[in-house]
Structure formats: structure tokens, C-alpha cells
Amino acid sequence: MEWKLDRTIKKPIYKQIADFIEQGISTGAFSQESMLPSERILAKELGVNRSTIVAAYDELQSLGIVERKKGSGTRISTDIWGVSHKRIPNWGRYMEDGSFLPNLPFVQRIRTEIRRNDVINLSSGELSPTLWPSEQFRTIFTKHPFTEPLGYDHPKGNASLRETISEHVREYRNIDIPSSSILITSGAQQALHLIVQCLLKSGDSIAIEDPSYFYSLPLFQSAGLKVYYLRVDQDGVNPDDVVELYRKHRIRMIFLNPSYQNPTGASLHPSRRKKILDISSELGIPIVEDDPYSLISFNGDNGTTLKSMDENGNVLYISSLSKIVTSGLRIGWVIGPSKVIDRLADAKQQVDFGHSIFPQWAANEFLKDPYFDAHISMLRGELEKRCDEIVKSLDEYLHGEVEFNRPKGGIHIWCRFKSVFNEKQLLEESMRRGVSFVPGSVYGSGKGYVRFTYGRGEMKFIREGISRFADALIACKQQ
Template identity: 60%
Template structure:
């Protein structure tokens, strides 16, 4: 719990703890019948003596709010407030039967651990604070005049921002777009959600890469979509596999992350890109291109997106500023056929009444400023240094115990551990030693892999992080 008792208060600490737990129970965070953390766990988390927790539990037990059951521990009473004519909602059942599925349990554990300050984070798929564009945002907020009306704007997003995104796509990604065919979204995640909800229906089949970030998303299962896997190597997916899946399952869409792919860092070969577009056009299969990383190419080579090669309008293009500017800005976009964009915009309007004008204004100012290319170059240089540091660390600490290739862009390194491992146990041991990463099975069917995000940890911490991982691995095997 993100709460600590006030040791300077006149209220005894045990009473503060009892009152806080009672509030959590009242709010439904601990439903009737649920098991409370142990006395030992709470005393450690709240940094108090175990006797203080015992006193707090006694207070709640006297009120009839909790009870102790042999073999189960301390649970929330099913008749919490003592009135037999009142029933507590069965929150557990409601949670289990909701149509929107939770994230995988291992991913939820990782996300919880990532907030611990004493962990080195190689798991979070975002930039470290020092690599984000925060200093430029402060400059914009301090020097630029904000003249927009702070109200609901166009369902597709602010027109000035969409015009700026269209110019950005032409200059940096060789994509010719119009503002009317762009929808501003809350990052790429919302873009994927809107596409699945609006353009597919229960029972439809889609193809995703294996491994793939999409594999970790429950949004496909929540919508009743059947996902089929496209095996991937260092040059991406094999286009002929798309044909096979179409003939067997009549797939409706293909979801690809072709540029410095998450999690592998691979770059889809140009010949495969062209063949995929031929297949897409011949069979009428839309391609959803998720492209957060193409501008991170370390050698500054312009990576050709699928959309820039698309001659027939079969590609829905998704990108965002999360991986090159700042994830907290929550600015992403979809570019595609205007009719499809209007449908997606209508759905977004139902969800959140459109994007907030304030981050849109900041994004517009930054993208059109002279600072953006300066930031982008600094980012590429820093990411290349981080990549080199993690590659050196793996070679130095683990040698032939692991296999990997060094990506030429992006923020992830995909590493295979040669020895047989229990992913959950290795993760737990790594967290105990102070480093967190994402086990490979979260992204697909391949076992014995780890995704290390070198864009998240600072360069100074990377060797230390890999030292802790190597120690955990030696302890595990």
C-alpha cells in the first residue's frame, strides 16, 4: 500500500493502521472474504513493529470487520458491518466475470515491482527521465503563449497538431498524409484498442508476430478475436506464412511492428516488406503497422515504413511520441483511409470526448520547433551508448551463457539464456537482487528469453543491472 502512518500524529500508530485498513475494506480494495496481508508482511511494508500490526488487527477484530481462520490467515468478514439484512457486493465475482480481461499475472507483478525505487528498471518500455524531452517542455511552457480554448476539440484531435503530424510524417518518414486522415490517440495502445473494437468483431482471426508485444495484450481476447502467430527471426516474419494463415483461418488483419521490433529489436527485411504489401493487396488483408521506433535508428538511416511503400492503401499506420519524446505526453496517432479514421474517431469520442488540448499544444509546439531534431539526435546517440553498454555487459558477465544480436535502433535487447530456466523463479531472484526485466514468454511461445529495455535505465546503471541479473542466473542454475 502506498501509505505510511504519521508518526508525529497524536493518534496511536496502531489506530491509524486500523483506520486505514478499514477504509480500504470500505472502498472495496479488500472485498468480503478476501485475505489480508500477513502481520509480518504488513510490519515490513509499513516499517513498524509486528506488535503494532497485531494491535491494529485486534482493533478491527473487535469491530467484527476481520476474523482469523486457521489455515487461511486473517480475512475480511463476510458480514462486515454486522447487519444481517445488508449484503456486501461480491466484488471478486464481478472482477472475474468482467468482459475486459486483466493483463497476464506475471506482467502485473512486474509493473507493481517497477515502482520500487531500489530496483534498476530494465522492464518498462519507455525512456528514462534523462532521455525524455522534459527540458524542452519546460521551455515551451515558460516562453510560448497558450491561446487555445480549453474545451472539447475536434473528435480527430486538434487541427493544428494534425497538420504538424502530417508535415512530420512527410519529412521524417516519407509518408504523404492529410490532416483529415489522421486521428490523434492516447498513445499507440489506444490506437490498437480502437482498431480492434471498431474494425473487427467477435470470432474474427488476426495474425500477430511471435514474439510480439501484441501477444501480451489481453485486448484481443477481451474482444473475442482469435490470434494466430507468425514466427519471426532477425529479418522479421516470413510473408508466405501470411498466405498460409489466410487460407487456413481467413485472417482479417495482420498486426506488425516492423522497425526495431518489440521485443526482438529486429528490422523487417526490405524484400519481405515488399512481398507483404503484395500479399496484402492481392488478398485484401489490411496491415496494421505499429511504428514507435523507426526514428531511433542509430546510424540516422531513414528506415522505410510499410506505409511509405504502400501503393494501394492497405496499411493502417500507428505511431506515437512515447518512445522518442515522452510516454507521459500520451500523444499517438493513426493514419489511414478517411472513412476508417472517422469511424475510429467516433468511437474515441464516446470513450473520452477527444484528446486534451494541453498535451496536444505542447506536442505541436515541440514537433514544429528547431529543438525537435536536436533532441532526436541526442536521443539516438544516448540509446546507441546504452545499447553498447548492455552488449558489453552481457559479453563480459555472461559470455557464452547467452545469445543475442545487437539491434541498430529501438530500446530493447532480446536475449536467450542457453541453460534451462524457470522464468518465474529467475525473475523473482532477479527482483530480490534489485533488477527487473520482462521474461520472454510474455511475448509469445519462445521460452528461456529475456527482454532488457536499455532505453529505460541510465547508462551508469546498466552494468550494475546486468551484474545483478548474472548473479541471479548463477544462483538459479
Template identity: 40%
Template sequence: MIDINWKPDKNSSVTLYKQIVNYIIREISTGNFVIGTKLPSQRKLSEMLGVNRSTVVEALDELKSRGFVEGKGGGGTRIINNTWSLLSSTSKLNWENYIDGSIHKPNLRTIQMVNKLEYEKDIIRLGTGEPGPELFPQDMMSKILNKYSNKIKSLGYLEAKGLLELRKILSQYLKNYGINVSPASILIVSGALQALQLISLSLLPPGSRILMENPSYLKSIHIFQSLGMNLAGLKMDNEGIIPDEISKNSGKKVNTLLYTIPTFHNPTGIVMTENRRMEILNTCESYRIPIIEDDVYRELWMDELPPMPLKTKDKNGNVLYLGSISKSLAPGFRIGWVVGPEHVIDRLSDIKMQTDYGSSSISQLILAEWISSGFYTEHLEKLRIQLKHRRDKTLEILSENFKDIALWNIPKGGFYIWLKLKCNISMNKLFLEAIKEKILINPGNIYDFSNNQHLRISYSYVSNSDMEVGLKKLSYIIRDLIKQEDSC
């Protein structure tokens, strides 16, 4: 067993796991670590190096993929190669140089782990933000597919803005929310996430400032940061963004844009009030700040209809409105839409054609049938009832298991309960300990500009029975950590 007296530099721009990989390769190349040397266990390595165990796992995975070590965790990893061809051959392309120098930043390590672990067998996904398999409208989908199968004569490329038939249908559908636009002002995209990518590529120069709620879903992805833009979190109260926060962060010398989820906010569930919406619109108009309104949760109301979208009151074309069926029907369709001034939509559609040459033709054709047939509205009515039942059951489970260790909101729609622990514990440790018990959580620090003691609990994905099992186990883990860390 080798002894390690080195630690990675946490202030370096090089990621921690990459520093560990480079260090071990360097020790192999100099002969300090010889073939057959057994590395310490993952737990011991994390202690020696002063990093999380997940960072060690990531480093060992890369060393295995590059042929330097083999074996499993728990102390069974050995060095198996120090050949010149592996270490320094100029005939072998070093992809790491290309990866490290690329424009797009890697996802947060915790989110990378979430994305990977979501597909592990028997894991209970307490934070997954999508409709669960039990909520999929299989009978309706079968009817639509059977009805439409003979109508599909071709699946060629569609025009830049998307299927005209679907855009006409959406133009009529959006009138339900007071949004009156022509099909020419609608762009079909591969989900709201692609809309954000297109906006970042098409409308904003490097150095722009993106304002958003704090916390915010946008903080958990690196779309804007990868293109050299700066994110600024705005404080909220129970009515939504505090307008003065926009004034403080307006930025006179840089392009500034506001991204907001005013209806059933992700992750807090807050619904921006009618009065606050008008304040936000007026403030942004006075500072000439465009708004991206992400409204993908609107149709998932339970107790009462939410206020109309910001876009409804937009008289000057300041709001780009995002919608999607990823939350309301099925994320696998990969269909969403952007509504905005026609010349802006023209610009976005041009960039979209350069990046993917159009969203799925068959998904657009089927969605057009879903909405025009009335099945979509019927599905939403049933879905709201199911989500309300799941929300109420989750709140009941929380009351039984968390009332002395946490506080939480009661959402009026959407997917999420924003749970705050009463005692300060290591959220990274909680995340890893939960994984050991086959429970996957979304810690609040991935949505925040600083560490916090929150969890995003989603009642949309797991069944009620799995939710009960998962939350009970999670409460035990939290209590154990509180005792270990003596944090109350």
C-alpha cells in the same frame, strides 16, 4: 498451523488465485478454519497448493482486502473474521461477480506484477520500455512551456480527429517518411495503445484473426482477445515475418488482420528488410488482409536509417499506420496518431469520441509547438546519441557477465536487446528470484505463444551504473538456478 490437502484445478477457466480465495473462504464458512488460525507461510502455501508464490501473494492480498485475514507474509497471516456479513450478506454488493463476468480479460499476472513493482523504491528496471528520466529534455521543455503559456486561451474539447493545427503539422512531418496524407486522414489518439483499442472496437467482429510476429508485444496485452478475437503468431527470420506464414494463416472464412512492428521490433529488435516489406505488402494485398503498422520506434535509429515504412509503398489504402511520441519524447504526453483512409479515420474518430471525447488538449498544443519549432528534431538527434551510448555500454556489460550463459542480438535502434539463455531454467522462478534482489525483468514468455528462455533487456530506462549492477546480479541469479536445476 493448518494443513491443506486441496489443490486448485489448473485446467479450470477460473484463475488459480481466485480458486484459492474461494477455497479459503469456503473453509472459513464451514468452520474448518477458525478465527485466529495461522496460515502457512507463503512459501509453504505455494508448495502445498502446487502454484507459484506470486499466485499465493495475490490470493492473500484479496483475502486481506475483503477482511478475512490480516498480517504479513512469512507465516504471519491469520484468519480474523468469519462473520455472516462478510461471508454471505445479501445487503453487501459482491463486486467479484461483476469483475469475473466482465468482457475485458485481466492482464497476465507477470505483467500485473511488473506494473506494480516498477514504482517500488530502489528497484532496478531492466525491462522498462520507455525513455529514462535522464533522457528527458528538461531545458527544451521549459523553453516551450514558457513560450507557449501565454498563448493558451482555452482548454476546451477539440474536434473529433484532434487538434487541426497538430494534424497539419504531422501531415507535413510524415512526408519525411514518404507518407503523403491530408490532415483529414490523421486521427490523434492517446498513444498507439488506444489506436489498437479503437481498431478492435471499430473494425473487427468477434472471431476475427489477428496475425502478428512471434514473439510480439501485442501478445502481452489482451485488447483483441477480450473482444473474442484469436491471435496467431507468425515465424520470423532475421529479415522479419516470413511471407509464407501469412498464407498459412490467412483464414478464408474469418476477417483477418496483420499487426506488425517492422522497424526495431518489440521485443526482438529485428528490422524488416526493404525486400521483405514489399513481399509482406504484396502477400497481404493478394489475400485482402489489412495491415496495422506500428512504427513507434522508427525515429530511434542509431547506426543507419531503417527502410521506409510499409505505409510509404501502400497504394491502395491497406495499411493503418501508427505513430507516437511515447518512445521518442515522453510517454506521459499520451499522444499518438493513426494514419489511414479517410472513411476509416472517420469511423475511428466517432468511436473515440464515444470513449473519451478526445485526447489531452494541452498535450496536443504543446506537441504542435515541439515539432513546428524544430526542437523535436533537435531532441531526436541528441537522443540517438544517448541511446547508442547506452546500448554499447549494455552490450559491454553483457559480454563481461553473460557470454557463457546467453546469446543476444545487437540492435540497430529502438530500446531492446533480445537475450536468450543457453540453459533451460524456470523463467517464473528467475522472475521471482530477481525481485528478491530488487531487480525487475521482462521474461520473454509474456511476448510469446509458448514458454521460451528469453529476456527483454531495455537500455533506455536505467542509468549505465544501474544497468551494470542489475545485470551482474542477474547473472549470479541465473548461474545459481542453472546449478539448482542442473539444466545444462
């Protein structure tokens, strides 16, 4: 047998053998008329343990490629070809071998369950429908006729919307930037994907916060990046940790969520912001600033973005309307040096030929509308009420069990439980009782953490949701 195992790669040996046999079946090297090599003979020829061959055959059997009968050996499955006697693609193998990794199992499970109407949703990172400016959009659609051309728009996004966003970030975020330095994206996640795909390469080292929403995204692993972590405390990440990571791993990019961080709700202290920018300039490390929440501070203070302090063009600034207007609009943007924006725009055009004109038009009309200020003011007040409600509910139903810092803005509250619990068991028990949350491990933390989202939970259901969660926790302890 000429084929050899490759013991230098990460792929398990039994999977390599299974792939080799499957390829041999496809090419006809293994005939359907004869039995496949026995476990003992194949193990001897390949120089592996017999148990490895057993695992390889088990893998092929689970995929429906081979049939196994005790005492009779292993042969190609009679059902491997369709009625026309042509080979059916092994879709399971294709899905497994794809370079784009799936979401974490916890994330997939939560997204499946929250579609049920009877689940109180304290997990989704979005606003509740009662906080959407639906009536104002109906007014816009009635009073402002849509006259935009319906063909492909500018690669960077609609020119009018980019001008409006330029004015918006100047007024609300103190970022003075021309529209040519703005790229419209399908929310913040597309912006992150474009940055990773266009500006980094496989094997590069990056730094993200821990815990962090970034941890839950498979895009970094899919791109082959080496991910290192910056611990988050009540004042955000420690700049000294950035220097240490650079010395050890030569990190090439830093991803930060400085204002009302997801999931902890912490905000990066002003002195730390300045120091991190100084470090970025000294070492030449770009910073990706993800800023979905700074406009929804409860006291109305928008704070200071890293980008507004950036004098050297070191910061790529990402924001969107998902957390302050509605997630379904799918309008986000990246701000950065013009040559970088040109590169990202070229990549986006390859993916989707530019953003759809209709949501861009709607977003432009809404951002220009005098109602925008009233909407943000309403949103801050309503989110603070929801935050107060979840804090009171946690104190009432989980007193002595949980520790947390009350957020000063954003839509999430991060809880540390004093007792250790089985995350999978608690999630299943909570889902059974009709309430969803996100286990802390989704964001890279240690055991015993939970993120609740009060922005998505309706005011009247928040209390009931925490009550159901408390019951689920008690039930898990008793098992």
C-alpha cells in the same frame, strides 16, 4: 430442481454450480435459516461427481458466501450482509466475470516492483528521465503562451497538431497524407483498442508476430479474437507464412511492428515488406503497422515504412511520441483512409470526448520547434551508447550463457539463454536483488528468453543491473 448445467460452454461446471447457488441466495431461494443441500444430495440432483460440489462449495467459501463445518454441513455465511442487513456485492465475482481481461501476472508483478526506488529498471518500455527533453518543454511553456480554447476539441484531435503531424510524417516517414486522415490518440495502445473494437468482431482471426509485444496485450482475447502467429527471424516475418495462415484460418487483419521490433529488435527486410504489401492487396487483408522506433535508428536511417509504400490504402499506420520524446505526454496517432479514421474518431469521442487540449498543444509546439532534430540526434547517440554498454555487460557477466543480436536501433535487446530456467523463480530472485527484466513468455516465445530494455535503464546502472541479473541466474541454478 429445475436448473440445468450447460455443458456446451467453457465455464467449468463447479463454477456454474457456485453461480447458481449464489444467485439462489440473492433471490431468497436458499433461506439463511436452513442448511444448504448436502454435497451428496446436490451431486445426485445435478448428475455430477460429489467432488464437483465440494469444489463449488469451496469456491463459495473462499468468497465469504457460505460457512462450512465438518459434520454439520454448509450454510449461508452470517457475515454475508452488512450491518444494515443488506447484501454486499460480490466484487470478486464481478471482477472475474468482466469481459476486459487483466494484464498477465508477470506484467502485474513487474509493474508493482519497479515502483521501488532501489530497483534497476531494465524492463519498462520507455525512455529514461535523463533522455526526456524536459528543459526544452520548460522553454516552450515560458516563451509560448497557451491560448487554446479549453472546451471539447475536434473529434479527430486538435487541427493544428494534425497538420503538424501530417508535415512530420511527410518529412521523416515519407508518408504523404492529409490531416483529415489522422486521428490523435492517447498513445499507441488506445489506437490499437479502437481498431480492434471498431473494425473486428468476436470470432475473427488475426495474425501477430511471435514473439511480439502484441502477445502481451489482453485486448485481442478480451475482444474474442482468434490469434495466430507469424514467426520472427532476423529479417522479420516470412510473407509465405501470411499466405499459409490466410488459407488455413482466413485471417482478417495483420498486426506488425516492422522496425526494430519489440522485443527482438529485428527489422522487416525491404523485399519482405514489398511482398507482404502485395499479399495484402491480393487478398484484401488490412495491415496495422505499429511504428514507435523507426526514428531512433543508430545510423540515422529512418528506413521505409509500410505505409509509405502503400498505394492502395491497405495499411493503418500507428505511431506516437512515447518512445522518441516522453511516454507521459500520451500523444499517439493513427493514419488511414478518411472513412476509417471517421469511424475510429466517433468511437474515441464516445470513450473520452476527445483528447485533452494541453498535451496536444505541447506536442504541437515541440514538433514544430527547430530543437526537434537536435533531440532526435541526441537520442540516437545516447541510445547507441546504452546499447553498447548492455552488450559489453552481457559479454562480461554472462559470457557463454547467452546469445543475442546487437540491435541497430530501438530500445530493446532480446536474449536467448543456453540453459533452461524457471522464469518465475528467476524473476523473483532478480527482483530480490534489485533488477527487473521481462521474461520471454510474456511475448509468446518458448522458454529461455529474456528482454532487457536499455532505453529505460540509466547508463550508470546498466552494468550493475546485468551483474545482479547474472548473480540471480547463478542462484537459481544452484537451487
